[in-house]
Amino acid sequence: MPASVYLPRRDLQCLLDLIVSQGYTLKGPQVIDGAILMRPLNSTSQLPKGLEQTQAPGEYRLQQTQGLRHFSWANGPQALKPLTFVPRETLWRSEAQPDGTLKFHESIDPPEPTAVLGVRGCDLAALALQDQHFAGDPYYQQRRQSLLLIAIDCSHPADTCFCASTRDGPDAKDGFDLALSELEEGFLVRAGSQQGTALMEQLQVSEPTLEQHQEAQSQLEQARQQQRHLPDFEPAELIQLNQHTAWDEVADACLSCGNCTSVCPSCFCFSESEAPELNGTESSHQRQWDSCFSEGHSYIHGHRFRPDTKGRYRQWLTHKFGSWVEQYGRSGCTGCGRCISWCPVGIDPLQVLTQLGETQS
Structure with a gap:
């Protein structure tokens, strides 16, 4: 299969259905109380459509446009972190015995396989850092290994973004199973793992045209140029x-x-x-x-x-x-x-x- 394939916008639902058929609980971006959060997802109708954002110091606003794109925004407050390093969890339980001793019970519940649609390059890079820090943590590792990650190259960075300076975006570099680059009428899809390749091979796709490749590269370059830059410091x-x-x-x-x-x-x-x-x-x-x-x-x-x-x-x-x-x-x-x-x-x-x-x- 070629390095990338073309998936028409009308067939995005086929990708969602395929992921769910593999036994994954699918989560994707949805507008909740004025912010974009990851929530259980079954249909493309639940995704944002034509939504763009304004972000500035102390400011986050969503604006509705007439566009068809589902991912024409940079990010919301929620990254991947809550899915692997959860906000609160029980590590173990203790129980007093009749003889006065304590009995300890480990509390590791097997997580359900979860797929996440809409992961950005900056969040994949952050996940790699968390992987290093929690390398020996069984609670983290169980949840981490249960994830299937579908990344989205960022075409509409916010005014607060500077992932190009840290070399973590706007495109997804690695750490994903599938990565999508959203175009006006569809998506370029590439695989980053064996699981991703297996999924891609089951989709009804075509070989991208030169114009589609150029559109994807052009919007990435534009996204880089629009971003802020880290200042120089040692x-x-x-x-x-x-x-x-x-x-x-x-x-x-x-x-x-x-x-x-x-x-x-x-x-x-x-x-x-x-x-x-x-x-x-x-x-x-x-x-x-x-x-x-x-x-x-x-x-x-x-x-x-x-x-x-x-x-x-x-x-x-x-x-x-x-x-x-x-x-x-x-x-x-x-x-x-x-x-x-x-x-x-x-x-x-x-x-x-x-x-x-x-x-x-």
């Missing part, structure tokens, strides 16, 4: 700028709400706690998302190492763009821009990095 030196005035300025605005870490597709901080049952004999040990912006995140033995917002924001930014490079061989940012759009006070990390970079030079 990750190793960034960590040393503890006393820069930029931290004071951002601390005056930051609410320490943790929105940025919640919507970030690569952030992985969590806390653990015991949840006792009312019967007094059983308890569950739970893991839930946490944030380096929370007051208790840096608490160790009676002392908070980052007691104020200034220290917490500095920790987040320098870890994401600085020390993460030492840990994982690359920045922890994939250029999705969610932290900019969903910050309630419109803090823009690229502006902070620009200020820090000017000092470095």
Whole structure:
């Protein structure tokens, strides 16, 4: 089969039906309360149609157009993270025995096979980072291995996007099973795994024309040109700028709400706690998302190492763009821009990095 094939828009439903017939629960983008979220999907009629977005610092808006495209938007607040690293889960349960000892029960429930339509390149890159961090985590790995990923090349980036600067988009690079490039009248489809190839071989497709290839390449190049760019800075030196005035300025605005870490597709901080049952004999040990912006995140033995917002924001930014490079061989940012759009006070990390970079030079 050729590297890519052409699927007419009218046959997109055939792809959805094929995925469901393979035993997958399919999730795809839908408009919920004014935002695009991943929800159970059965029909193309549930997908956004002709929808575009406006994103800016502290702003996210959807606009309806007369277009036919289903994926003419960049992203919503939800990435792949909740499907693999869930917001709250029980790791184990304990039960008091008559002799006073405790009996522990592991709590790993087999996940159902799930296919996700509409994954962007920035989110695939973030998933690869999470794969590294949770490599030895059986809870994460079970859910990760149950996923079938259908990516979409991004043709309509938001004003907050900069995935071209991080080399994670606008096209899907790797980590997908199938990838679609949406054109005006259909899709170019390419496979990225054996599962994806098997699915592609069962579709009624044709060989793309030269014009269709050119259209796909043209819109990708246009998407690259429309994006913002990361400022110049040295990750190793960034960590040393503890006393820069930029931290004071951002601390005056930051609410320490943790929105940025919640919507970030690569952030992985969590806390653990015991949840006792009312019967007094059983308890569950739970893991839930946490944030380096929370007051208790840096608490160790009676002392908070980052007691104020200034220290917490500095920790987040320098870890994401600085020390993460030492840990994982690359920045922890994939250029999705969610932290900019969903910050309630419109803090823009690229502006902070620009200020820090000017000092470095």
